[in-house]
Amino acid sequence: MARAVDLEKMRRATLRPHDRFMEWVLILFQISAMLLLAFKDGEFNPQPLMFALAMPLVTLLVIRGVPAIWPVDRVLLTLVMFLCSVSVVTLSAIARSTTTPMTQAIYICLGLVAMLAGIVFIRKFRSWRKWMIPLMLVSLVMVALPFVIGGELNGAKNWIFIRAGGRTILSVQPSEPVKVMLVIALASCFEDRQNRLKSICGVAFAAILCVVLLAEKDLGALVLYFLTTMLLYWVATNDWMITTIGFVGGSAGAVAAYYMFDYVRTRIAIWRNPWIDPEVSGYQLIQATIAIGSGGWTGMGLGLGFPRDIPLYNSDFIYAAICEEFGLMFALMLLGIYAVIVMRGISIGMNSKKRFYALVTFGIVVMMGLQTLLIVGGNIRLIPLTGVVLPFVAEGGSSMISYMGALGLLLGISSINAEAADKDLQKAQLQGGVKGK
């Protein structure tokens, strides 16, 4: 049964992929798209030219610089940089104003800082148990804050507006950073499988957050919090009973919300037939469907589409805009890239030696995957629209910075895994070979 393990094979198994070809394809994509956009509408625009120079530099700096400090997952980093590039390219092509892509680029840079902070955080604080209660309290305060100092935007009262001189200079959506905090708090609660009470406390905490979100009419965040909590609970405890009760309770709550709240009924009605009110409530869904259809398989060409007819073309409906500009094939590949990110995240979780890290990783990728499915499903009329945005692509600072911070946690955990694998190899080399089963 026992056989000697080849040290050379072990060494090869600890090597981390560094696909330079993929990096160069990404850089070529950025340069070619931006150079093309510099001459859009028959006139020269210097902003895309600036992006054509800056984006490859930032990409190289991130993809080469971060792994030089910590042994993080380079492929994950490259994929997220590709999504960010698609975001800036699409916004440069479709936005009404040149400030939109510039603002998004600034948010991406801030997000990269949040990513570095996430890596440092997860590597420095190995025990999160003592942070659990403060994290829960901060999350609750943040989610409830729009009730006190917030305002309503697009039907949901989940925004905080920072005003100066009578005009809004910044709008923040607190439910976005709370997503990451919720995952960390739940992972701390579910980490100890023996402590069932603690696990149920975690579920109860998420339920309180969901009630606050329902009161704020933030349906997208509510669905995401609920599904992530239940899936994380099931993965952590394998407790079919509570998970089933949770899902049945959630479904019953959804039915109750349908009969209790007008805005839920309207969303469902528009989803079933947007033509009942084509001028007002069904307008954006109809325009999105037309955009996806007119794009066809290969798209209308960068800068040649008319996605500006869709309200919220830059945030909630950016996937429809991508379908129109780049085509359905590109859009499907984009979904494939999200799937690869989720798979890599699950793989990082499986390789981590601590339950807490595994749960954090699973929570983050599940939340990201679900959010992608919710918004893409909403854009293509597969499910009712819930008002979440496409991670790393849609315009918006709260979402971008929060998800970049979450990516930092993922990368930090991947670097801890890589260091553990290196230690294994060193130990085996010192022993002069090991025997496995």
Next chain:
Amino acid sequence: MSSETYELLALTARYWFIIAAGLILVRSWWAGVRDNRNAQYRRSWRGGSGYIGEMVVTGDHGKRGKSSLKGARFPVPQGGMLGSGKMADMRIRHSDVRGRHVWMEFSDGMLRLTPVGKHKISSPRLPDGTYVMKNGDRLIIGGLQMALTLYEPQEPLQNKRGRMVRGAKTEQDFDDEDFWE
């Protein structure tokens, strides 16, 4: 650049964008496949950084006709599922071991075991009924007998009355009078 030229370039560039996205997707997917293969191989090591020790099969009285597992060593993770199923963290293919048989968790120098459902195991127990294993203890699952060998064995922390203290991480925690009074 005229609008016609731009249109021509944009229509041509669509194919390049699709190819670029396709290349990135395929390469990243392939990198994931290779990574998982390497990770599977790494998980089969008995290295010390992630695993706390190993279970050595000391006796196998399973079904006839099957090759005996006697002498085989299985690395024990810090926490995870012992079972014969594909998803088990510590996979032992044996007729008496269920797909998901026992949940294991290492804390305070002891490996705590929680059987899944009504699956049966035999190992030392605490007064509260929890199954625990220290260095050298035996675990019996049907006809399979295993002994636990910890890489860095340590005595479980005990208070003055000789009872094991749950949650004590360090000697300092343990010495704190309030902790165990």
